[in-house]
Amino acid sequence: MKKFNRYKFRLKRLFFTFRGRMLGTFLLLSICPLIFIFFFAIYSSEKALSISGNRINNILLDYVIFLHRENLTKQTEIINEKISSIKKQVHVVQAEAEDVFSNPLLPKDYHLSLQKEKEGYYWEDIKGDVSNVGMSSPLELTKDIKYKLLKSKLLEKEFIQIYNQEKSISRIYYMGTQSYWRIYPKENVKESREKGRYKPYYDFTTWPFYTLAASAKRNHEVWTKPSNEVDNMFTLSMPIFENKSDFKGVIGVDISVPKFLDKFLNFRFKEPSAYAILISSPDHKIIASQQKAQKDLRYFTTNVIQKLYDSEQPLFMKINHSEKIILVSTVKETNGKIVYVIPKKEIISSVKSSIENQLGTYIRTFTIQFICLLITIICILVAVTFMIWKHYSKPFNEVLQGISSISSEKFQVRIKDQRLEEFQLFTQSFNMMAKKIDDLITNYKLLNLYLEEKVSDRTTKLYIANETLKQTNDKLITMEKTRRAMFANIAHDLKTPITVVLGYIEAINDKMINSEQIDEYLHRIHKHLYSINNLVKGVYELNHVEMSEQVFHYQIVQANEFFMHVEDLLKHDSNIHVYVEEKLPSLKIDIKYLERAILNLVENSIKYSNSNTPIVINVSSDRTQIVVSVRDYGWGIPHEDLPYIFDRFYRVDRARNSSKAGNGLGLSIVKEIIYAHGGTIEVQSELEKGTEFVIKLPIYDNERVYVR
Structure with missing residues (x-):
């Protein structure tokens, strides 16, 4: 207790001393500006980070939208190419069908084996990987129908080829003018009847895929649903004309949506809740969607879909109580629409989280640094105050002692002219301090100028290096274009002779060429192979010469x-x-x-x-x-x-x-x-x-x- 009281007395005495007042004044003058600077820095940092965050959000949002639009365009192009490929193949079958029905040729070694079921419909029960025929119950099996079903056998080879080439095709068929048909793969009509997939009284000529194709112009295709009872399927159909004028029926292809749009439906977005949907034309219905779209589908009303269908620019809409970014692209072949739906908050949430974390880290770090700086300054001020008091109070004590001796009438004591000497020392110390400060400032300016020159020199070098990199990049781009052009030309120059040679060889193998002409065609094959060999040798030699190899x-x-x-x-x-x-x-x-x-x-x-x-x-x-x-x-x-x-x-x-x-x-x-x-x-x-x-x-x- 006595020790505590002793320290308390010393602290009170210290406050009423010169050194105590000096220490308190230094602390007050130093700490207040530091506290102001601390809060100002925190406020400025929060404001700067907030502005930067908003700018980054906008930039990131535009960039993500751009990337998704690029990907959407690629997806649309892929679907267009697949649809165009199927259209071309169906055109080939349609042309073959018109040729078949315009010529009197009949298939060899094939006979119709139609069997009539009790419901009145006919179908062909046949084994093997072949097509089969059938006819609805309201019809009578006339000679004309038998004749056309028999001739349709000539289309089977084309049916099989297209079906095997395009995995998304579910079936391909010829539909006659009176609801008789030939289909591949073969249909077990009896089994379909028992399972309810087929009804004997079906008149297929009244279905949209047939009626729209029948009213279409020659060589024009029609996209429809095969029937109202079939989901995840759409149909491409074309009319058939005998001698380009007499309508003979329809060629149809049923395409499976899950298989056809496999890549589209399985595409994964970076955003967890983003999804894609496909809208058909002209009925403006959603015919395909990713699994994540199920919870939002009920919000795609007729008005919303119409708005999406009429827009090609990005839209910002509120769907299912959440703001979404909508991107739309048109499938040119069918006029359908591919739609990307991306939650806006999932794009910018990562940036907001990053900025908040960065701001929190910055504040914590700055607070710790400020506290450490404040403690250090307080310690330094206390030490400096005591040193100043001890050093600069000594002359005053000596003067006071001298004055006190005179007051005590000790005249033997001589007071030295302490005041003049101390003031001279003060002046000299101040001048020395000023000179040192001036030297430091001068050295600082010279160092700053030297650093600026260094920075300018480095900036110039970086600019030169950047220009060199740009030139190198331009050269690489030019070389890549040249390489692509070279391979394109090689492919073009190789395509024709190789195609001709393969044609000749297939013709020889199929015995379409008389034995007397084989030598002539072998000479032609030799000529084209010699041309290919010259091209390859030329490219090889040119490559060696250009690569400066030791030739x-x-x-x-x-x-x-x-x-x-x-x-x-x-x-x-x-x-x-x-x-x-x-x-x-x-x-x-x-x-x-x-x-x-x-x-x-x-x-x-x-x-x-x-x-x-x-x-x-x-x-x-x-x-x-x-x-x-x-x-x-x-x-x-x-x-x-x-x-x-x-x-x-x-x-x-x-x-x-x-x-x-x-x-x-x-x-x-x-x-x-x-x-x-x-x-x-x-x-x-x-x-x-x-x-x-x-x-x-x-x-x-x-x-x-x-x-x-």
């Missing part, structure tokens, strides 16, 4: 000897004239490839010139290079095609439409060979007057190669 074997040769050798190779053709200047300098070349380049130009001139047209090769030199000119008087090249003739697979329109074989690689190979030799190649041409290619090669002289 060139350079050697020093006498130019006159080389060009005389070329002249010997061409002397068999009297229309080719070679003129070589005497005493040409030496060349450092790959003999095989340079000879290939010149012969390619000559071959090109022969190919695109009329018979007996002269071709002139002129070889001359100047101080640093040898000039080789290949001049013909053939068809010529249009002016607008000249910049592109050295591109891969490029052929001018007249060359493409002519009977001359070629793949557009010859001049590309020539250009790469000449460039690999350090040379250049130029072309001049005029329609119907001819073309001149000019090659310039650097000469080799005294261990130096002169290059332009």
Whole structure:
């Protein structure tokens, strides 16, 4: 207790001392601004994060909508392509059906085996992976109906092929003008009758898929539901006409919605509650939806669906007490609509949560740092106050002691001029402090200027690096486009000969070609395979040359000897004239490839010139290079095609439409060979007057190669 009272007395005394007042003043002046700064920083941070959060929400919302619209467009394109594919196949069957009913041919080794049930309907009970026929009970089995059912057997092969190619097709059938039919896969009518799926009195010619197709124009398709009793199914039907005028029935295909829209129904959104639905046309009904859409389907009223159907822009609607973002895209083939429904709160909730967490973390961190800073400042102020009191109160104590001695009449005591000396020390200390502060500020400014220069220099370097990356990216994009174009051209040039060869081989295998003609067709196959081989060799060689692989074997040769050798190779053709200047300098070349380049130009001139047209090769030199000119008087090249003739697979329109074989690689190979030799190649041409290619090669002289 005594110890406590002693400390209490000391604290009271401290408050009424100089050092106590100094400590209290320093603490008050330091802590108040810090507290103000703390609350101001918290308020500014909350406001800045709130503004940034709103901006990020809007940006993220726009970006997510953009991504979903892109995906929606892709989904729509996929469905359009599948529908277009089925339409094309049905068109093929419809054309085959019209051909069948327009010709008197009947199927071989096939006889109708119709059996009549007690309800009056007919059907064909047949085994195997085949189609079968049937007829509703109100009809009489006439000779005409038997004849048409018999002829419809010729469609079975096309039915099977389409059914096997498209897994979403549930069945394909021919429906006659009086409710008789042929269907694949075969239908067990008796079993369907027992299970209630089929009723004997059904008149299929009154159903929408038949009536709409019957009233449609020739080669026009109709999309309908197969019947009011069938869910998850829709039908594509087309009319059949004999001799393009006499209606003979309908070709129909029932398509399973779950199989056809498998990818659409199983697509998973990033947002947990987002889903997709499909709206049909023209009845504007939801014909397919993902499982997550079930709880919201009752809110899609007729007015809501009509609003969705009439819009192609993103909509913001409140559905099932929640704000949703609605994206709509049109299936062009059927005019139906694919709709994405995405809860808005699930897009922005993650950003809000992140901002709130970030703000909470920031406040906690800032509070801890502020408290630590405050404690540190208080400790420093207490220590500094005691040091100041102890150091600066000593001269005053000495003065007071001297004054006190004089007051005590101790005149022997001499008071030193403490005041003047202390003030001088104060002045000197202050000046020293001011000088140090000035030095610190000067050094700070110099350091700041140095850092700014460094930042500017780094910024410039980063800008240069960024521009370099952009240029590199542009080059990569250009290379990718070139690669795609090359593969597209290769596919185009390979498609025709391969298709022809396969056709010939199938014709031979099917014995559609007489044995006397087999040699001729084998010769044609050989010709097309030779064309394919030339194309592959050309691409392979061009790739080697462009990739700068070690395919060139350079050697020093006498130019006159080389060009005389070329002249010997061409002397068999009297229309080719070679003129070589005497005493040409030496060349450092790959003999095989340079000879290939010149012969390619000559071959090109022969190919695109009329018979007996002269071709002139002129070889001359100047101080640093040898000039080789290949001049013909053939068809010529249009002016607008000249910049592109050295591109891969490029052929001018007249060359493409002519009977001359070629793949557009010859001049590309020539250009790469000449460039690999350090040379250049130029072309001049005029329609119907001819073309001149000019090659310039650097000469080799005294261990130096002169290059332009």
